[in-house]
Amino acid sequence: MPALVTLTLLGALALSGCATGSSTSTGATATPGTAAAAAPTESASPEACSGVRVVVDFGTLAAPKITDCVATATTIAASDVMKTAAVSTEGTVQYGDQVVCRVNGRPAADETVTVTGQASFVESCQSMAPAYAYWALWIQPTPGAAWEYAQEGLGSLQVTPGQSLGLVFTTGTETPTPGS
DSSP states (O other): OHHHHHHHHHHHHTOOOOOSSBOOOOOOOOOTTOTTOOOEESBOSTTTOSSEEEEEEOGGGOOOOEEEEEOOSSOEEHHHHHHHTTOOEEOBTTTBTTSOOEETTBSOTTOEEOOTTSOOEEOOOSSOOOTTEEEEEEEESSTTSOOEEOSSOTTTOEEOTTOEEEEEEEESSOOOOTTO
Protein backbone atom coordinates (compact mmCIF):
# COMPACT_ATOMS: atom_id res chain seq x y z
CA MET A 1 0.00 0.00 0.00
CA PRO A 2 2.76 2.58 0.77
CA ALA A 3 4.25 1.97 -2.71
CA LEU A 4 0.87 2.70 -4.33
CA VAL A 5 0.50 5.92 -2.32
CA THR A 6 4.03 7.00 -3.24
CA LEU A 7 3.46 6.30 -6.95
CA THR A 8 0.15 8.16 -6.85
CA LEU A 9 1.74 11.17 -5.20
CA LEU A 10 4.74 11.19 -7.53
CA GLY A 11 2.41 11.13 -10.51
CA ALA A 12 0.35 13.93 -9.03
CA LEU A 13 3.40 16.05 -8.39
CA ALA A 14 4.33 15.96 -12.01
CA LEU A 15 0.93 17.28 -13.03
CA SER A 16 0.46 20.08 -15.59
CA GLY A 17 -2.30 21.50 -17.78
CA CYS A 18 -4.60 24.48 -18.49
CA ALA A 19 -8.22 25.44 -18.63
CA THR A 20 -10.17 27.91 -20.66
CA GLY A 21 -10.92 31.18 -18.98
CA SER A 22 -9.83 34.72 -18.50
CA SER A 23 -6.64 35.61 -16.74
CA THR A 24 -6.90 36.24 -13.04
CA SER A 25 -3.22 36.44 -12.29
CA THR A 26 -1.90 39.73 -11.02
CA GLY A 27 1.10 40.34 -13.25
CA ALA A 28 4.36 38.70 -14.07
CA THR A 29 8.05 38.93 -13.62
CA ALA A 30 10.19 37.19 -16.19
CA THR A 31 13.14 35.30 -14.78
CA PRO A 32 16.44 36.77 -15.97
CA GLY A 33 18.10 34.51 -18.51
CA THR A 34 14.89 32.68 -19.36
CA ALA A 35 14.75 31.92 -23.06
CA ALA A 36 11.91 33.78 -24.76
CA ALA A 37 9.79 34.17 -21.62
CA ALA A 38 7.54 37.20 -21.65
CA ALA A 39 4.72 38.67 -19.64
CA PRO A 40 1.44 36.78 -19.74
CA THR A 41 -0.91 37.70 -22.56
CA GLU A 42 -4.57 38.51 -22.09
CA SER A 43 -6.15 35.38 -23.58
CA ALA A 44 -5.76 32.02 -21.92
CA SER A 45 -8.05 30.00 -24.19
CA PRO A 46 -6.23 27.05 -25.75
CA GLU A 47 -6.92 28.20 -29.29
CA ALA A 48 -5.85 31.82 -28.73
CA CYS A 49 -2.71 31.12 -26.70
CA SER A 50 0.30 30.82 -28.98
CA GLY A 51 2.56 30.33 -25.95
CA VAL A 52 1.96 28.10 -22.92
CA ARG A 53 -1.42 28.19 -21.16
CA VAL A 54 -1.42 28.09 -17.36
CA VAL A 55 -4.31 26.98 -15.14
CA VAL A 56 -4.21 26.85 -11.36
CA ASP A 57 -7.26 25.49 -9.55
CA PHE A 58 -7.15 25.82 -5.76
CA GLY A 59 -10.08 23.43 -5.25
CA THR A 60 -11.16 23.31 -1.61
CA LEU A 61 -8.58 25.93 -0.66
CA ALA A 62 -11.15 28.53 -1.79
CA ALA A 63 -8.94 30.89 -3.80
CA PRO A 64 -9.71 32.25 -7.28
CA LYS A 65 -8.70 30.08 -10.21
CA ILE A 66 -5.82 31.45 -12.26
CA THR A 67 -5.77 31.10 -16.04
CA ASP A 68 -3.15 32.77 -18.17
CA CYS A 69 -1.13 32.55 -21.36
CA VAL A 70 2.63 32.96 -21.16
CA ALA A 71 4.15 34.15 -24.41
CA THR A 72 7.10 32.07 -25.55
CA ALA A 73 8.36 30.96 -28.94
CA THR A 74 10.65 28.24 -27.63
CA THR A 75 10.81 25.41 -25.11
CA ILE A 76 10.79 26.78 -21.57
CA ALA A 77 11.05 25.35 -18.06
CA ALA A 78 7.65 24.80 -16.42
CA SER A 79 8.92 26.56 -13.30
CA ASP A 80 9.74 29.65 -15.40
CA VAL A 81 6.27 29.56 -16.97
CA MET A 82 4.73 29.65 -13.50
CA LYS A 83 6.99 32.51 -12.39
CA THR A 84 6.15 34.50 -15.52
CA ALA A 85 2.44 33.97 -14.83
CA ALA A 86 3.00 35.32 -11.28
CA VAL A 87 2.29 31.91 -9.74
CA SER A 88 4.66 31.23 -6.86
CA THR A 89 5.36 27.63 -5.94
CA GLU A 90 7.16 26.06 -3.02
CA GLY A 91 8.64 22.59 -3.07
CA THR A 92 9.39 20.22 -0.23
CA VAL A 93 12.51 19.79 1.87
CA GLN A 94 12.94 16.18 0.72
CA TYR A 95 12.08 16.54 -3.00
CA GLY A 96 12.76 20.22 -3.75
CA ASP A 97 10.80 21.70 -6.65
CA GLN A 98 9.95 18.26 -8.02
CA VAL A 99 7.04 18.11 -5.55
CA VAL A 100 4.73 21.12 -5.24
CA CYS A 101 3.82 21.84 -1.64
CA ARG A 102 2.34 25.36 -1.83
CA VAL A 103 1.00 27.54 -4.62
CA ASN A 104 0.75 31.26 -3.92
CA GLY A 105 1.19 30.39 -0.24
CA ARG A 106 -1.65 27.83 -0.13
CA PRO A 107 -2.15 25.76 1.88
CA ALA A 108 -0.53 28.18 4.32
CA ALA A 109 1.92 26.93 6.94
CA ASP A 110 -0.71 27.55 9.62
CA GLU A 111 -3.75 26.42 7.60
CA THR A 112 -5.54 23.23 8.64
CA VAL A 113 -6.48 21.15 5.61
CA THR A 114 -9.68 19.20 6.16
CA VAL A 115 -10.90 16.42 3.87
CA THR A 116 -14.08 14.53 4.71
CA GLY A 117 -13.29 11.09 6.11
CA GLN A 118 -9.56 11.82 6.52
CA ALA A 119 -7.32 13.16 9.26
CA SER A 120 -6.94 16.94 9.19
CA PHE A 121 -3.37 18.20 8.85
CA VAL A 122 -1.19 21.27 8.50
CA GLU A 123 1.17 21.06 5.51
CA SER A 124 4.80 21.22 6.67
CA CYS A 125 6.42 20.84 3.22
CA GLN A 126 8.89 18.33 4.63
CA SER A 127 8.06 15.45 2.27
CA MET A 128 5.06 14.15 0.35
CA ALA A 129 1.62 15.46 1.18
CA PRO A 130 -1.05 12.93 2.16
CA ALA A 131 -2.49 11.00 -0.80
CA TYR A 132 -5.87 12.60 -0.11
CA ALA A 133 -4.76 16.27 -0.31
CA TYR A 134 -1.96 17.40 -2.61
CA TRP A 135 -1.07 19.62 -5.57
CA ALA A 136 -1.28 17.66 -8.83
CA LEU A 137 0.69 18.78 -11.90
CA TRP A 138 -0.89 18.25 -15.32
CA ILE A 139 0.10 18.81 -18.92
CA GLN A 140 -2.10 19.09 -21.99
CA PRO A 141 0.12 18.28 -24.99
CA THR A 142 -2.02 20.18 -27.53
CA PRO A 143 -5.23 22.23 -27.38
CA GLY A 144 -8.21 19.88 -27.03
CA ALA A 145 -6.08 16.87 -26.09
CA ALA A 146 -6.72 14.96 -22.88
CA TRP A 147 -4.95 16.20 -19.76
CA GLU A 148 -2.13 13.93 -18.55
CA TYR A 149 -0.23 13.77 -15.29
CA ALA A 150 3.16 15.34 -15.89
CA GLN A 151 5.90 12.73 -15.73
CA GLU A 152 8.33 15.21 -14.18
CA GLY A 153 8.11 17.93 -11.56
CA LEU A 154 8.14 21.68 -12.13
CA GLY A 155 11.90 21.76 -11.61
CA SER A 156 12.74 19.62 -14.64
CA LEU A 157 9.63 19.67 -16.86
CA GLN A 158 10.07 21.53 -20.16
CA VAL A 159 7.03 22.79 -22.10
CA THR A 160 6.62 24.11 -25.61
CA PRO A 161 4.29 26.64 -27.24
CA GLY A 162 0.80 25.17 -27.68
CA GLN A 163 0.98 23.10 -24.52
CA SER A 164 -0.92 23.79 -21.32
CA LEU A 165 0.36 23.47 -17.78
CA GLY A 166 -1.96 23.00 -14.79
CA LEU A 167 -1.85 22.71 -11.03
CA VAL A 168 -4.91 21.41 -9.18
CA PHE A 169 -5.25 21.06 -5.41
CA THR A 170 -6.68 17.56 -5.24
CA THR A 171 -8.63 16.17 -2.32
CA GLY A 172 -10.39 12.89 -1.75
CA THR A 173 -10.15 9.88 -4.00
CA GLU A 174 -10.64 11.53 -7.41
CA THR A 175 -8.12 13.72 -9.16
CA PRO A 176 -9.88 16.41 -11.20
CA THR A 177 -8.17 17.72 -14.30
CA PRO A 178 -7.56 21.45 -14.72
CA GLY A 179 -10.77 23.26 -15.55
CA SER A 180 -13.03 20.29 -14.78
